[in-house]
Amino acid sequence: MPNGIKVPMPTLERLANYLTIFSDLKIRNVETVSSADLESRAGINAAQFRKDLSYFGEFGRPGIGYNVNELQARISRILNLQKTQSVLLVGAGNLGAALAGYHPLRTENFQIVAAFDNNPNKIGKQLWDLTIQDIDEIISVNKVLQARIGIIAVPASAAQETAERLVSANVVNILNFAPTFIRIPSNVTVRHIDFLQELAVLSYYLPEDD
Amino acid sequence: MPNGIKVPMPTLERLANYLTIFSDLKIRNVETVSSADLESRAGINAAQFRKDLSYFGEFGRPGIGYNVNELQARISRILNLQKTQSVLLVGAGNLGAALAGYHPLRTENFQIVAAFDNNPNKIGKQLWDLTIQDIDEIISVNKVLQARIGIIAVPASAAQETAERLVSANVVNILNFAPTFIRIPSNVTVRHIDFLQELAVLSYYLPEDD
DNA sequence: TAGATTGTTAATCGATTAACAATC
DNA sequence: TAGATTGTTAATCGATTAACAATC
Numbered sequence: 001m002p003n004g005i006k007v008p009m010p011t012l013e014r015l016a017n018y019l020t021i022f023s024d025l026k027i028r029n030v031e032t033v034s035s036a037d038l039e040s041r042a043g044i045n046a047a048q049f050r051k052d053l054s055y056f057g058e059f060g061r062p063g064i065g066y067n068v069n070e071l072q073a074r075i076s077r078i079l080n081l082q083k084t085q086s087v088l089l090v091g092a093g094n095l096g097a098a099l100a101g102y103h104p105l106r107t108e109n110f111q112i113v114a115a116f117d118n119n120p121n122k123i124g125k126q127l128w129d130l131t132i133q134d135i136d137e138i139i140s141v142n143k144v145l146q147a148r149i150g151i152i153a154v155p156a157s158a159a160q161e162t163a164e165r166l167v168s169a170n171v172v173n174i175l176n177f178a179p180t181f182i183r184i185p186s187n188v189t190v191r192h193i194d195f196l197q198e199l200a201v202l203s204y205y206l207p208e209d210d
Numbered sequence: 211m212p213n214g215i216k217v218p219m220p221t222l223e224r225l226a227n228y229l230t231i232f233s234d235l236k237i238r239n240v241e242t243v244s245s246a247d248l249e250s251r252a253g254i255n256a257a258q259f260r261k262d263l264s265y266f267g268e269f270g271r272p273g274i275g276y277n278v279n280e281l282q283a284r285i286s287r288i289l290n291l292q293k294t295q296s297v298l299l300v301g302a303g304n305l306g307a308a309l310a311g312y313h314p315l316r317t318e319n320f321q322i323v324a325a326f327d328n329n330p331n332k333i334g335k336q337l338w339d340l341t342i343q344d345i346d347e348i349i350s351v352n353k354v355l356q357a358r359i360g361i362i363a364v365p366a367s368a369a370q371e372t373a374e375r376l377v378s379a380n381v382v383n384i385l386n387f388a389p390t391f392i393r394i395p396s397n398v399t400v401r402h403i404d405f406l407q408e409l410a411v412l413s414y415y416l417p418e419d420d
Numbered sequence: 421t422a423g424a425t426t427g428t429t430a431a432t433c434g435a436t437t438a439a440c441a442a443t444c
Numbered sequence: 445t446a447g448a449t450t451g452t453t454a455a456t457c458g459a460t461t462a463a464c465a466a467t468c
Contacts, residue, residue: 010436015410016404016410016411017391019410020406021391043391048435050450051435051452061449062449063449064450065448065449080413080414085413085416087409094307097304097308098305102305104405104406108406149409174412175408175412195312195314195403197227199295199318199320199359200225200229202384203291203359206358206383207382218458220460245426246425255461257463260428261427261461264428269426271426273425274425274426275424275426
């Protein structure tokens with residue numbers, strides 16, 4: 001990063017998106033694109049794309065455009081996706097199972113390396129290629145695994161406690177699927193995926209034809 | 211809505227959040243709250259809360275605060291959550307199964323009323339209390355069900371086609387779980403939930419101690 | 421009445437969009 | 445060289461935060 005300054009969160013969120021577009025382009029054997037190409041092909045804003053990249057240096061050549069391979073490689077690196085990131089999963093219910101079996105994760109270099117639950121009926125059972133472990137073991141298990149990302153896939157009522165356990169196991173980044181707000185220390189980053197919130201927003205836009 | 215004007219998207223997204231906070235308060239038998247209470251209890255910004263509400267009218271009493279019941283009822287209504295909303299699910303894989311079995315949906319008045327897939331091995335099988343139906347039947351099925359919200363839980367490669375089928379079946383609001391951009395007519399609203407994007411953002415914030 | 425708290429207007433902040441000089 | 449397109453600066457837009465008069 002040439003300048004050590006603040007990258008806007010919307011920019012960061014878009015970077016991951018750009019990556020999927022680049023994968024598509026590679027499949028179609030597109031080697032070079034201009035920001036205008038990207039706008040017409042993928043519905044992104046050309047000016048915004050260039051502005052987003054500008055936080056991280058120079059990526060293209062005036063008059064020519066961008067090399068797709070280079071773009072992909074450099075943005076992957078910015079997002080720390082160049083090597084596999086280990087992820088802990090807490091909650092081996094339906095959602096946890098879906099996440100653990102979600103193939104695109106591997107494609108993007110994320111690997112769920114352990115699954116935990118507090119239900120004695122589940123502990124010891126298999127979840128795909130993982131053995132579900134006792135949440136009480138999370139600290140010692142992660143001393144070995146050294147994962148820094150954790151996923152909360154437990155009911156809302158258990159989310160806060162789960163967050164605290166993850167933090168005590170040295171996880172610093174949490175993806176929370178429970179429909180509730182969790183309090184965490186300021187050095188920990190949380191992203192919240194809330195189906196209900198998304199559906200509620202959609203519901204607002206419903207035509208009132210009844 | 212007193213004024214027929216533009217509600218900012220961030221405001222809309224927060225409304226759903228506020229609802230879950232109100233549920234909590236009701237459980238704790240809190241009848242009245244001030245915006246300052248909400249700030250200290252739930253980490254929301256008091257000024258922002260009042261501003262958010264202001265788009266929809268007056269909700270509280272100066273010097274007193276807000277009645278939790280009224281707040282909940284009115285915001286539910288604003289989001290069209292006062293009566294059950296029917297939802298179509300396309301994709302009966304792991305993720306689709308998790309969504310169909312996700313209990314909090316019912317609590318918030320969403321009901322998945324039909325599940326579709328294009329895999330002959332799945333069509334006819336049960337997904338919880340639903341029978342998986344052939345995606346080719348979606349138009350005729352939804353002529354009866356009249357759902358206006360659809361969920362895309364298929365692989366990225368099938369997402370665009372699925373979106374088009376949903377639109378042709380008269381769905382106007384789509385929640386897309388596939389990690390890809392989908393093109394839709396301008397009268398249709400799409401919300402995109404992208405695990406990979408969320409993980410990528412978290413990955414960016416990883417400490418570089420290696 | 422005095423204290424508390426709303427709803428709203430104004431000030432600040434930050435992100436998006438537009439424009440263009442630099443450059444391939 | 446002329447045409448295309450970048451990276452960046454400046455202008456615009458919109459959201460957040462602060463402040464306060466109205467009011468319970």
